[in-house]
Amino acid sequence: MPPIRTAKSMGLVQCGDCHLVVKLPPHQQSGQCICPRCGSALHARLRDSIVRTWAFVITAWIFLVPANLYPVMTVIYFGEGEPDTILSGVIHLAQAGMIPIAILVFVASVVVPVLKLVGIMILLGTVQLGWKLNLRQCTVLYRVIEVIGAWSMLDLFMISILVTLVDLGAVATITAGAGATAFATVVVLTMFAAISFDPRLLWDLQQDGEQPLASQPAASQQTSSQSDIIASANAASPLHPSQETAHDRPAR
């Protein structure tokens, strides 16, 4: 099995929009070229990925404080009721005997945002401080973070439905609270943090050809079905003569 090389080390860039593999002209930085197929600017790695991700993560942590301290929703039922924060809402659900729903809401609005932020910080730490973590597991962590992001919106959708349904004047009303605004901001920020992180930075920690592939196909089979085809590594010494070449970026 040949060792794996990265596209970057071979002077190739994959277009972020149309996934065309493009050869960069000599002496050109990736940011200066556009993709010949779709016209997007070509970047070997997402621009300022680490800095942007940190900015989103830190802001999200800050907004997480008001999101949990301020009430997200006030239920007034026959003149009774008081504002609920995210956590007290979960406790009320549990006290009312709705344990599965309480767990669902707790996971979606407390566990998921916090784990997402911690997870992204672990990825950032791996890239910046060179923590010796299993890169495959880090990539799985990244995928999980990307997928679960949307589920934090559960609480906000629920509030929008409740607020509309329970608008019965003196009998029962539900209103949103300031905490919901902060929480909405946290959700958006964590999603942007996940988008701005570039998982290829993790694999850049590995030197080219450091990892022989001999054991890899076996590892892949545990996670994938039998019909999967495992792509083979390209020895790639001389590039294909007609390899696609990037275009110069027109001045704008």
Add this chain to the structure above:
Amino acid sequence: MESRFIFSSTSPALEFDNSLAASVAMLHHQAHLVCHECDALLQGAHVSPGQKLVCPRCGCTLYKPRKDSINRGLALSLTALILFVPANFLPIMTFNVLGLDNADTMVKGVRQLFDQGYWWMAALVGFCSIVAPLLQFTLVTGICLQVARRRFGPLLVFMLKIQSRVNRWGMLEVFMLGILVAYIKLLDLGTIELGIGLLCFTGMLLATTLNAILFDTHPIWEMVGEARAADSHR
């Protein structure tokens, strides 16, 4: 958009233009494949529908071809587009206490939040449950129609790019769970009737989910590449 496709004649890399006609022809059967998650350079392999190509380094799915992706994408996105109107404007549920009742539609939920002064939340909920799905259906329909009419111009490229960005912001499945949680929360407080809007919403959700699985932009990008190659030969 248009200007970005044209080589600037003043560019220092003009020498590459000569090889372009030959090289653009290679767009649709590239010898190399690059993993989008770990940047590994890989040998392209033939994959037939039902199989998927997996990166040996990071284990991510590189490519999973779909049969008849354009027709199915068009059928499903049109279905979702048709169901979109009743799903958004007809009541999802009606809540009733002591003879007073109130219906909830998706659009009304956003209005209500906005009226209460929570415009940021209203905008977010509206974007993720109404605007992004609508954009998604319209774009997939538009893309499929353009491909069916064999128009591979800048409009198609533009739609493909927006579609891939708007994708992750459509959260109908999460909204479905929100409906469920709200329903269970209100069970003790009064009577709830499920409305016709919920049925349409469920249909729309199914069509979106199937569409996300079956619609495949990879062959469309290859067709765009072929069309551009044919153009540069002329």
